[in-house]
Amino acid sequence: MKAPSERRGSYSLDDADDRTLAGRAADGDVRAFEVLVRRYGPMMRAYATRILGSSTDSDDIVQEAFIAAWKRLPTLDDGSVVKSWLMRIVSHKSIDLIRANRTHDDIDDHEPEAPDEASPEQRAVAKSREEALSAVLATLPAAQRQCWVLHEIGRYSYDDIARELDLPTSTVRGLLARARKKLILEMEDWR
Amino acid sequence: MTDSGDLDALFDGKSLDGHSIDELSDYLDRGRTPADPAIDSSPGCQIALAGLARLRAMSETLVETDAAAEPARDDSWVSGILDNIELEAHAGRDIPIQHSAPAARLVITEGAVRGLIRAAGDSVGGILIGRCRLDGDVTVPGEAIGVRIDASVFFGERIPEIVARVREAIYTELLRHTELNFTSIDVTIHDVHHVRSSPEEVAE
Numbered sequence: 019m020k021a022p023s024e025r026r027g028s029y030s031l032d033d034a035d036d037r038t039l040a041g042r043a044a045d046g047d048v049r050a051f052e053v054l055v056r057r058y059g060p061m062m063r064a065y066a067t068r069i070l071g072s073s074t075d076s077d078d079i080v081q082e083a084f085i086a087a088w089k090r091l092p093t094l095d096d097g098s099v100v101k102s103w104l105m106r107i108v109s110h111k112s113i114d115l116i117r118a119n120r121t122h123d124d125i126d127d128h129e130p131e132a133p134d135e136a137s138p139e140q141r142a143v144a145k146s147r148e149e150a151l152s153a154v155l156a157t158l159p160a161a162q163r164q165c166w167v168l169h170e171i172g173r174y175s176y177d178d179i180a181r182e183l184d185l186p187t188s189t190v191r192g193l194l195a196r197a198r199k200k201l202i203l204e205m206e207d208w209r
Numbered sequence: 210m211t212d213s214g215d216l217d218a219l220f221d222g223k224s225l226d227g228h229s230i231d232e233l234s235d236y237l238d239r240g241r242t243p244a245d246p247a248i249d250s251s252p253g254c255q256i257a258l259a260g261l262a263r264l265r266a267m268s269e270t271l272v273e274t275d276a277a278a279e280p281a282r283d284d285s286w287v288s289g290i291l292d293n294i295e296l297e298a299h300a301g302r303d304i305p306i307q308h309s310a311p312a313a314r315l316v317i318t319e320g321a322v323r324g325l326i327r328a329a330g331d332s333v334g335g336i337l338i339g340r341c342r343l344d345g346d347v348t349v350p351g352e353a354i355g356v357r358i359d360a361s362v363f364f365g366e367r368i369p370e371i372v373a374r375v376r377e378a379i380y381t382e383l384l385r386h387t388e389l390n391f392t393s394i395d396v397t398i399h400d401v402h403h404v405r406s407s408p409e410e411v412a413e
Contacts (some may be wrong), residue, residue, distance in 0.1 A: 040338075
C-alpha cells in the first residue's frame with residue numbers, strides 16, 4: 019500500500035463528489051463545472067430525448083440547461099442534489115419547447131398513425147427489456163409519453179405536470195392511466 | 210389486442226374489483242401503505258400492481274441505460290457549453306485595495322479571492338475545497354471577515370492535521386494578496402472520498 023501522501027495527486031476534480039463540484043462551480047470554477055457537464059450531460063440528453071420523443075433538439079436543450087444552471091448555481095444551497103436539480107432544469111427546458119411547438123391537436127389523446135404497427139416487430143428484436151420499453155414508449159401519443167416520462171422518471175406530481183403542460187389535472191391522470199395500461203400490456207412478455 | 214377498446218376492458222373497474230389503474234399507481238407510489246385489504250385481496254389488482262412495479266423498476270434506470278448506450282461525444286459538445294457561460298456571473302462583490310496614489314481605485318473581486326482560497330487549500334493535497342463564503346462586509350476596509358469553507362478529503366488523511374494545514378495555507382495566501390481583516394477560517398469536511406484502487410495497488 020502506498021501512503022496517502024504519495025497518492026494525493028490522484029485526488030482530482032474528476033473524482034470529486036457532487037457537493038464539492040457544485041460548490042466550486044457556484045463560486046466560479048469552470049473546471050469543476052466542466053466535470054459536472056461531462057458527468058451528467060449524457061443523462062440529461064437522454065432525459066430530454068425521452069420527454070421530446072426525438073433527439074433532434076436534445077443537444078440544444080441540454081446546452082441551454084447548463085447555461086442556465088451556471089447562472090443559478092449560487093442559489094443551490096445543497097450541492098449534493100445537483101444531479102436532480104440539473105434534471106429538473108432539463109425537463110423545464112424540454113417543456114418550454116413542447117409548449118412553444120404545441121398546436122391544439124397535440125393535446126388530443128389520439129394514437130400516432132404509423133409506429134403502432136411496428137411495435138410487435140420491434141419488440142421481437144429487442145435485446146433487452148429497456149429496448150422493448152423504448153419501442154413501446156415510441157408508440158404512445160406525445161401527450162401520454164410526456165406525462166409518463168415526467169411522472170415516472172422526473173418524479174413530477176400530477177399537479178406539477180398539469181401546471182407545466184397547461185392541462186387540467188384530470189386530463190393528466192387520464193393520459194397517465196392510458197399510458198400505463200398500454201405499457202403494462204405490451205411489457206407482459208418481458209417480465 | 211391493444212386497441213383502445215380492449216385496453217379499457219382489460220383494466221376496467223370490473224377486472225380491478227372497482228379500483229382504477231390510477232388508484233393502484235398511487236398506492237404503489239405510497240409504498241402500498243397504509244395497506245388496503247380490498248386491493249391486496251383482489252387478484253385483478255395484484256396482476257396490475259405487479260405490472261406497474263415492473264414498469265417502475267425499468268423506468269428508474271431508463272435514462273441511465275440510454276446514456277450508457279450513447280456513443281462517446283467529442284469535446285466540441287462540452288466546449289460549446291463552456292464557451293457560452295458568462296464568466297462574470299460569479300464575480301461577487303468588489304473588495305477595495307489601498308493604493309499610494311489617492312485617485313487610483315484598486316479592487317479585487319470576491320470571486321478572485323475565492324479562487325485564491327481554492328488554490329491554496331487544494332495545494333495542501335488530499336483535500337478538495339468546495340463552496341467558500343466570505344462573511345462580513347468585504348467592501349469596507351478593516352471589517353472583520355469570516356471565511357467558511359466546505360471541503361472533501363481523500364480517504365486515509367488525518368482530518369485534524371489536514372484542516373490545520375489548509376487553514377494555514379489559506380491564511381498565508383490571503384494575507385499576501387488582500388488587505389482583509391480575517392478573523393476566522395472555518396472548514397467543514399462533508400465527505401471522505403474513496404477512490405477505487407488500481408490493480409497494482411491491490412497487488413501490493
